[in-house]
Amino acid sequence: MKENIFNHEPTRTNTNRIKNSNSKFVVLVWFVVNSLFTVSVFAQEAVPWWLSLEYGKQKFRGGDYGAALMLFEDARRDRRVMYELMEKDLIAFLSIGEVRRLGDSLEKVEQFAKERYYISAASALDELFYRIPKSTFKNSALAALAAFEGLQNFPEAEYWIGEVYRVEGELPLALEQYRRAFDMRGSFEDPGFVITLQYKIASVRGSRQENNEMETVLLSIINNNDTLWSDSDKAVKSLANEEVLSQNLRTQGVYVQGVSVPYNEASASFARTGMTKALENNGVNRFLELFRYNNTSVEQAHRLLGFYYVVRGRAAQPHLMFSFLIQNTVVIEEIRKRKYDFSFTTLSALMEEINKSALLLSYINEVEYFKTAYYLGSSLFRNGHTSAAIGLWTFLAAQPQAGEWHNRAVMQLRNPQPEPIVER
Numbered sequence: 001m002k003e004n005i006f007n008h009e010p011t012r013t014n015t016n017r018i019k020n021s022n023s024k025f026v027v028l029v030w031f032v033v034n035s036l037f038t039v040s041v042f043a044q045e046a047v048p049w050w051l052s053l054e055y056g057k058q059k060f061r062g063g064d065y066g067a068a069l070m071l072f073e074d075a076r077r078d079r080r081v082m083y084e085l086m087e088k089d090l091i092a093f094l095s096i097g098e099v100r101r102l103g104d105s106l107e108k109v110e111q112f113a114k115e116r117y118y119i120s121a122a123s124a125l126d127e128l129f130y131r132i133p134k135s136t137f138k139n140s141a142l143a144a145l146a147a148f149e150g151l152q153n154f155p156e157a158e159y160w161i162g163e164v165y166r167v168e169g170e171l172p173l174a175l176e177q178y179r180r181a182f183d184m185r186g187s188f189e190d191p192g193f194v195i196t197l198q199y200k201i202a203s204v205r206g207s208r209q210e211n212n213e214m215e216t217v218l219l220s221i222i223n224n225n226d227t228l229w230s231d232s233d234k235a236v237k238s239l240a241n242e243e244v245l246s247q248n249l250r251t252q253g254v255y256v257q258g259v260s261v262p263y264n265e266a267s268a269s270f271a272r273t274g275m276t277k278a279l280e281n282n283g284v285n286r287f288l289e290l291f292r293y294n295n296t297s298v299e300q301a302h303r304l305l306g307f308y309y310v311v312r313g314r315a316a317q318p319h320l321m322f323s324f325l326i327q328n329t330v331v332i333e334e335i336r337k338r339k340y341d342f343s344f345t346t347l348s349a350l351m352e353e354i355n356k357s358a359l360l361l362s363y364i365n366e367v368e369y370f371k372t373a374y375y376l377g378s379s380l381f382r383n384g385h386t387s388a389a390i391g392l393w394t395f396l397a398a399q400p401q402a403g404e405w406h407n408r409a410v411m412q413l414r415n416p417q418p419e420p421i422v423e424r
Contacts, residue, residue: 056071072157083152084148089123089124090124093113093118094109110122124148159193159197162180195221199221202214221298232268236269279380284388287325289344293322293325302319303368306372306376310378311419317379328344334357373395377389
């Protein structure tokens, strides 16, 4: 059948050709688009574990906790997979006959891997030395291999997973994550972060009313990071032990000339005793005029233990004294940055300087400055140092911005009395 040139309708045969052509065109377009999509997907590099962690932090701070949790878990998994593969590559390389004949010399093994182009093994060693100083392994290839097991841990990711659980109210899960991160603390890139982690554990313990466990964690922070406190404690224990020993020897007729204490312990004990006497006998203004202590990492531990002890009738004064001294040391040092000739005279004068700085006002709010001052006064009063306690309460009574602690100080000045004890 011929096509009618005067009619624009094509014949059946030509119609089928057009349909077939259109189908082929659609298939071709689909193939090209699909190929481009596949290329674009595979062209993208996998997100490294450390970047997943940073993306997770961004999501967390933005309140998208579900996405943050997935990213933290991705980071944990990807890091483990990467270092497991590197460990396997290095094991395979060390198993080669020629390499085994080199012995345990890490330098020879590394040189052999680079000279013979064992790319995977050489890359694994480069990554290892980037994370851990090469000198740590003392030229031992086996020690280097063993280090990969520790690198597979990712305590930062464990911590941030715990943070997600904490903000969502899943405190048991949060605590489990924090403890897992603490068990991996040797793998922290920032060793100082261990203290932050311990404070998180103590906070969760406190929220769950697990007070004994909270106390243990806070004491651990102090004993491990406050040498002034720990050395002075050791001096007291050494003196007590030697006194007992001396007394036993004397009862046996043995002459004992005296006791000896290591210099650092004796020095710490002397400083702490001087601080305590200055506060108790001369009041807080003289105390802060004479002493400075800038160990900010333990301030919170001393403060929280002081609050916990004071309402239970326990020895809170030493911890609150340390906390308040650290707080005021930070404040005075910050004031001297902009007013180099500043010298401390009284708490009231110091407060005038604090009120001029938004930064310092934020700081004293963060460290519960007024609450610390109030409870330090309460602990001094309970221990019989009424004059020193009244000095602190008088300061607070002149600070309306102290809120509750202003009001309670005013009441104490009218009718001083020990803080009520809360039974466990």
